[in-house]
Amino acid sequence: MSVSVELLSKRFGRSREVVGVDRVSFSAPEHGITSLLGPSGSGKSTLLRLIAGLEVPDSGGVLLNGDDVTKTPVRERGVGFVFQNYALFRHMTVFDNVAFGLSVRRAASSEIGERVGDLLRLVQLTGYEHRFPDQLSGGQRQRIALARALATRPRVLLLDEPFGALDTRVRVELREWLSRLHEKTQVTTLLVTHDQEEALELSEHVVLLRDGRVEQAGSPSEMYEQPKNGFVASFLGGAQVLTGRVDRGRAVFAREALSAEVDLKDGDLVEAFIRPQDVRLEKLEGTVTRAARVERVVRVGSTVKLSVVLPNDDKLAVQMPRYEFDRGGIGLGDPVRVDLREVEVRAALDASE
Numbered sequence: 546m547s548v549s550v551e552l553l554s555k556r557f558g559r560s561r562e563v564v565g566v567d568r569v570s571f572s573a574p575e576h577g578i579t580s581l582l583g584p585s586g587s588g589k590s591t592l593l594r595l596i597a598g599l600e601v602p603d604s605g606g607v608l609l610n611g612d613d614v615t616k617t618p619v620r621e622r623g624v625g626f627v628f629q630n631y632a633l634f635r636h637m638t639v640f641d642n643v644a645f646g647l648s649v650r651r652a653a654s655s656e657i658g659e660r661v662g663d664l665l666r667l668v669q670l671t672g673y674e675h676r677f678p679d680q681l682s683g684g685q686r687q688r689i690a691l692a693r694a695l696a697t698r699p700r701v702l703l704l705d706e707p708f709g710a711l712d713t714r715v716r717v718e719l720r721e722w723l724s725r726l727h728e729k730t731q732v733t734t735l736l737v738t739h740d741q742e743e744a745l746e747l748s749e750h751v752v753l754l755r756d757g758r759v760e761q762a763g764s765p766s767e768m769y770e771q772p773k774n775g776f777v778a779s780f781l782g783g784a785q786v787l788t789g790r791v792d793r794g795r796a797v798f799a800r801e802a803l804s805a806e807v808d809l810k811d812g813d814l815v816e817a818f819i820r821p822q823d824v825r826l827e828k829l830e831g832t833v834t835r836a837a838r839v840e841r842v843v844r845v846g847s848t849v850k851l852s853v854v855l856p857n858d859d860k861l862a863v864q865m866p867r868y869e870f871d872r873g874g875i876g877l878g879d880p881v882r883v884d885l886r887e888v889e890v891r892a893a894l895d896a897s898e
């Protein structure tokens with residue numbers, strides 16, 4: 546089942562002054578996982594709730610497999626959802642929680658038993674039937690929430706930060722788990738997340754939102770390699786955006802501490818999208834004025850994270866493998882040359898970006 550929305554808008558507040566989503570259009574391919582990514586308040590949950598039918602749009606439409614379901618009630622849309630804090634029914638066992646949707650639909654008890662058994666196997670929690678939610682770990686609870694969402698065989702699965710409340714290690718585990726689960730079920734899934742790593746790792750299609758609008762949509766690699774603007778580059782690649790000007794065939798940034806060869810006219814405004822791992826540093830010898838300097842070095846396992854202060858007081862995050870750092874002989878306070886050869890430098894489209 547493919548999902549698409551067309552020019553969907555929703556405002557909140559007494560005088561409709563709060564923008565939830567603003568003329569959002571995108572399509573989520575059938576059988577895939579599509580991530581709705583964006584910072585807090587960008588409209589992700591509103592969008593998901595509109596698709597589920599939990600909110601009514603001011604204008605625009607929701608299409609499931611090409612059929613307009615904008616006016617179809619929630620229960621007839623065939624969607625299953627899981628929210629970040631989707632509390633399971635605390636007074637019900639795991640079995641009853643998973644069976645809930647089927648019981649409501651008055652399915653035969655033999656059918657319910659079989660389906661719940663299948664689902665618990667699918668989420669790898671066979672044997673937990675008689676436990677209560679508070680006898681489960683946070684991760685197990687979300688797996689049960691997922692089993693419950695899948696019980697009625699939804700055509701679309703809507704997940705709103707399903708792992709958001711869990712600690713990092715469990716979240717990363719569940720990410721892999723969800724990916725394998727999806728391979729088995731092939732249910733068209735929309736995943737809301739503010740975590741770019743989660744989005745890039747799990748989905749083949751990403752819709753990046755900002756202030757209720759779609760900033761860019763595409764495959765993870767497309768968006769990573771061809772970000773439409775600085776916001777996309779920083780949100781998806783952790784890039785910092787520096788603006789500068791072309792001077793004698795070179796793009797020059799931060800009072801000439803950084804430069805890169807470009808094929809642009811002198812005086813043109815340029816921007817560099819600098820990802821921490823794309824920067825190379827080279828120690829400068831002797832007395833140097835107006836150079837970038839290393840002000841912080843943190844070793845994190847096999848990588849080293851550095852903070853470099855530029856002459857205009859901008860700070861640049863740099864990351865490199867530990868062996869490269871050790872070989873470079875760079876120390877705290879050292880002046881360095883910042884090599885931008887691996888960095889994307891382009892004409893600035895808009896001075897405001």
Ligand code: ADP
Pocket residue numbers: 557558563564565566583584585586587588589590591592
């Ligand atoms: P996200 O999930 O990306 O954090 P939301 O969709 O929850 O963002 O919110 C988008 C915007 O809409 C925010 O400014 C939020 O405050 C506002 N908003 C969402 N739901 C409501 C509501 N029920 N009443 C008023 N404002 C809301």
Ligand code: MG
Pocket residue numbers: 589590591
């Ligand atoms: Mg949200």
